[in-house]
Amino acid sequence: MNTRYLFAFLVVFVLFLVSWLGAAAGLGWLFGVVIPYAAVVVFVVGFARKVLSWAASPVPFAIPTTAGQGRSFPWIPQAKIDNPASNWGVFLRLLFEVLTFRSLFRNTRMRLKEEKLTYQLEIFLWVGALAFHYAFLTVLLRHTRFFLEPTPWCIQVLETLDSFFRVEILYPGVQFGLPAVYLSGFVLLAAVVYLALRRIVIPSVRYVSLASDYFPLLLIFGIAFSGILMRYVTKVDIRAVKELTLGLVTFRPTVPEGIGAVFYIHLFLVCTLLAYFPYSKLMHLGGVFLSPTRNLRGDTRAYRHVNPWNYPVPVHTYEEYEEEFRDKMVEAGLPVEKPLADAADEAAQEKE
Amino acid sequence: MKDKRWIVSGLVVFLLIVLFPFWYNRGRAVPPPEVKLTEKAKAEKECVLARDYMKAEHMQILDxxxxxxxxxGNRIYTNPKGREFVMSLSNTCLDCHSNKAEFCDKCHNYASVRPYCWDCHIENPKEAR
Known part of the structure; x- marks a missing residue:
């Protein structure tokens, strides 16, 4: 047993209990209006403050990662995306980093194979991360149907694509698949389970994992699970839910009667995620754009990067140093730049 | 620093996207749809099952x-109160709820749900009766 994931699990469980008891105690206003507004404010203000604090931080060194051949002689082909020398190249590098996680794709694992050290492409983390992020994006975009009336056509197209596979199961006692199954929700759940298990099962990954790594995974698991539960198993009155969510974004908050407790649990976990976001590792959402290893040009040999916090330093040059200590240096037998000739002249002048 | 301008504009764009529902709606009121019951449905008082169940889970019973x-090939459904119904969307459901546009579509459009019932079933099954 590991206290780190146990702690994260306990926190998520307590959050679940709090919202469940809150919903059962009829605290609809607190969990349906006050906490969501507070969470959005914390998210927006916290996110802005974090990014602005990063913007105010100077970049003392040019540290772009050189993941390919840099610009050199014209007859040496340059890796224009992996070691960009122009702003356009940096833009492409960041674009592919954000959309396809290139640096994660380069992940390799060292193995001893027949007493030889080999590097193997470790692709599953990359696949899991891609599935997780794109599924989460789809789920987020789909949820705009609760905040916009009428639902925009592009969201409707997305819903249609997402529910492309009709999975309907009906046996005595088992009924599943209505309303239409959204693939993204299940991909999200599967990916988050994989990413969490990966941290728990692989010993080397478990060793470097902290509670702040497990907590978001377990929280997102809770969110996806409660969402799926609410859509396919213990259904809630969707009309009342949209009345509540639309009330929030139109600043006319209402708490309709008869929304199931699952909804308040789901909403509370989402609010926790929002409020936790700016103060956690999840800020890689903003941080990926501000990584000096990714957003600087790989032209450190062509242009000098001046440390912005450099200030005029009183410099004691070597010439001045030697002027000051020449006689002592000669006496100690140390080599000097302007040696004996000058020293002899000076000595002669002094004698005259 | 000249980078600060880019960072701040990126931040503003991000926050505008995040807060899109707030400024898009700009405080306009969006009243929830009022479902209209026909006289026949009002007279019946209760649907096949309890009202709350029908609200959230009607797709289950239709399935x-x-x-x-x-x-x-069994067409008779007996509800927990012992009342018998002919299992038919067109002839039983739409008998009371003959106003699809004012009943089914109101909530479905509001929640952006597009059930495939109407791929096969026609809205006003007068000839089918």
């Missing part, structure tokens, strides 16, 4: 009905 009729 069950379809399965029972199409696969088993």
């Amino acid at each position: 069950l009905w379809r399965e029972t009729v199409v696969r088993e």
Whole structure:
């Protein structure tokens, strides 16, 4: 047993209990209006403050990662995306980093194979991360149907694509698949389970994992699970839910009667995620754009990067140093730049 | 620093996207749809099952009905109160709720749900009766 994931699990469980008891105690206003507004404010203000604090931080060194051949002689082909020398190249590098996680794709694992050290492409983390992020994006975009009336056509197209596979199961006692199954929700759940298990099962990954790594995974698991539960198993009155969510974004908050407790649990976990976001590792959402290893040009040999916090330093040059200590240096037998000739002249002048 | 301008504009764009529902709606009121019941439905007082169940889970019973009729050829449904219904969307459901546009579509459009009932079933099944 590991206290780190146990702690994260306990926190998520307590959050679940709090919202469940809150919903059962009829605290609809607190969990349906006050906490969501507070969470959005914390998210927006916290996110802005974090990014602005990063913007105010100077970049003392040019540290772009050189993941390919840099610009050199014209007859040496340059890796224009992996070691960009122009702003356009940096833009492409960041674009592919954000959309396809290139640096994660380069992940390799060292193995001893027949007493030889080999590097193997470790692709599953990359696949899991891609599935997780794109599924989460789809789920987020789909949820705009609760905040916009009428639902925009592009969201409707997305819903249609997402529910492309009709999975309907009906046996005595088992009924599943209505309303239409959204693939993204299940991909999200599967990916988050994989990413969490990966941290728990692989010993080397478990060793470097902290509670702040497990907590978001377990929280997102809770969110996806409660969402799926609410859509396919213990259904809630969707009309009342949209009345509540639309009330929030139109600043006319209402708490309709008869929304199931699952909804308040789901909403509370989402609010926790929002409020936790700016103060956690999840800020890689903003941080990926501000990584000096990714957003600087790989032209450190062509242009000098001046440390912005450099200030005029009183410099004691070597010439001045030697002027000051020449006689002592000669006496100690140390080599000097302007040696004996000058020293002899000076000595002669002094004698005259 | 000249980078600060880019960072701040990126931040503003991000926050505008995040807060899109707030400024898009700009405080306009969006009243929830009022479902209209026909006189016949009002007179019945209760649907096949309890009101709250029908509100959230009507698709489940429609699915069950379809399965029972199409696969088993059984057309009679007995609800927990012992009342018998002919399992038919067109002839039973739409008998009371003959106002699809004012009843079904109101909530479905509001929640952006596009059920495939109407791929096969016609809205006003007068000839089918």
